[in-house]
Amino acid sequence: MGLKTIDRAVRDEAKDIVREIGAEQEKVIPLLQEIQKRHSYLPEDLVEAVAQEIDVPVSDIYGVATFYSQFRFTPMGKHLIKVCKGTACHVQGADLLASALQEELGLDGEGTTDDMNFTLETVACLGCCSLAPVVMIDGKVYGKLTSAKVKKLIKGYSDGKN
Numbered sequence: 001m002g003l004k005t006i007d008r009a010v011r012d013e014a015k016d017i018v019r020e021i022g023a024e025q026e027k028v029i030p031l032l033q034e035i036q037k038r039h040s041y042l043p044e045d046l047v048e049a050v051a052q053e054i055d056v057p058v059s060d061i062y063g064v065a066t067f068y069s070q071f072r073f074t075p076m077g078k079h080l081i082k083v084c085k086g087t088a089c090h091v092q093g094a095d096l097l098a099s100a101l102q103e104e105l106g107l108d109g110e111g112t113t114d115d116m117n118f119t120l121e122t123v124a125c126l127g128c129c130s131l132a133p134v135v136m137i138d139g140k141v142y143g144k145l146t147s148a149k150v151k152k153l154i155k156g157y158s159d160g161k162n
């Protein structure tokens with residue numbers, strides 16, 4: 001089996017990343033973190049090129065990547081929405097917020113909208129339980145939300161007003 005054809009530019013970027021982070025086996029996580037920092041997810045070609053650069057089977061790299069929830073394998077939307085499903089938020093109606101968001105965004109569950117505008121995720125606890133139920137959008141916390149409020153909030157982001 002021959003090596004997959006990978007773009008020259010991708011190979012160059014892989015070299016650059018390895019030069020910056022290091023080629024030792026224990027550098028796999030920092031290497032993946034660097035890839036994700038640059039692209040907001042782990043593009044397959046780039047992961048493969050890095051694997052070849054450091055001479056580690058790409059399956060091993062994916063083994064590590066899938067173990068950590070911080071890594072994503074698909075591109076992210078322009079805005080990242082995190083719905084808290086922790087206990088405090090759950091009892092205050094987090095499920096209703098999640099449903100309202102899915103309805104507003106036309107998603108079935110977690111994921112990214114077709115227009116790549118939003119990525120919806122659920123998280124365990126955002127650390128501000130007194131504001132439950134909480135949603136975080138692009139790092140900004142919104143608390144004491146209702147379905148109506150969260151839908152309005154999303155409209156604001158769609159219109160570029162937030």
Ligand code: FES
Binds near residue numbers: 086087089125126134
């Ligand atoms: S449970 Fe939602 S912020 Fe803690």
